[in-house]
Amino acid sequence: xxxxxxxxxxxxxxxxxxxxxxxxxxxxxxxxxxxxxxxxxxxxxxxxxxxxxxxxxxxxxxxxxxxxxxxxxxxxxxxxxxxxxxxxxxxxxxxxxxxxxxxxxxxxxxxxxxxxxxxxxxxxxxxxxxxxxxxxxxxxxxxxxxxxxxxxxxxxxxxxxxxxxxxxxxxxxxxxxxxxxxxxxxx
Numbered sequence: 001x002x003x004x005x006x007x008x009x010x011x012x013x014x015x016x017x018x019x020x021x022x023x024x025x026x027x028x029x030x031x032x033x034x035x036x037x038x039x040x041x042x043x044x045x046x047x048x049x050x051x052x053x054x055x056x057x058x059x060x061x062x063x064x065x066x067x068x069x070x071x072x073x074x075x076x077x078x079x080x081x082x083x084x085x086x087x088x089x090x091x092x093x094x095x096x097x098x099x100x101x102x103x104x105x106x107x108x109x110x111x112x113x114x115x116x117x118x119x120x121x122x123x124x125x126x127x128x129x130x131x132x133x134x135x136x137x138x139x140x141x142x143x144x145x146x147x148x149x150x151x152x153x154x155x156x157x158x159x160x161x162x163x164x165x166x167x168x169x170x171x172x173x174x175x176x177x178x179x180x181x182x183x184x185x186x187x
Contacts, residue, residue, distance in 0.1 A: 015118015
């Protein structure tokens with residue numbers, strides 16, 4: 001619950017910032033650029049997951065480590081996690097762990113169109129990762145081994161690359177200059 005709360009707050013903040021940026025850049029098709037940025041970020045994540053390139057992920061995770069160094073003392077203060085309050089607080093801090101997937105998702109929230117949309121996106125991300133986290137907790141070694149299999153990682157990478165290309169194509173095809181409509185903040 002704490003982790004999801006952190007994702008909601010971060011998603012709302014990034015969504016609101018993206019809405020302001022998109023509106024401010026409207027004359028230069030700011031929403032298009034934000035969505036293309038999100039597609040590029042997803043492409044980078046797919047390349048990382050597939051094992052073909054890790055540059056973008058390393059940059060994001062290094063930036064997150066700076067934040068984590070400041071937050072990690074809080075985790076020690078919450079140990080042992082023996083009360084519901086400590087569990088929720090620990091989860092909230094855990095939501096800030098340096099993880100490229102979270103940072104990529106936040107960039108998607110940035111291009112979502114607003115605070116509510118960003119919060120909803122990050123809630124969906126958090127709920128979508130919940131089965132994986134529960135499975136890892138229940139069968140950590142077997143699951144971790146399966147995720148390290150080259151084929152599994154490449155399949156996931158190809159799926160993300162496909163989604164990135166689809167996002168970029170859909171964004172570009174829905175521009176007035178192509179004559180197929182336009183992209184609004186809502187989608």
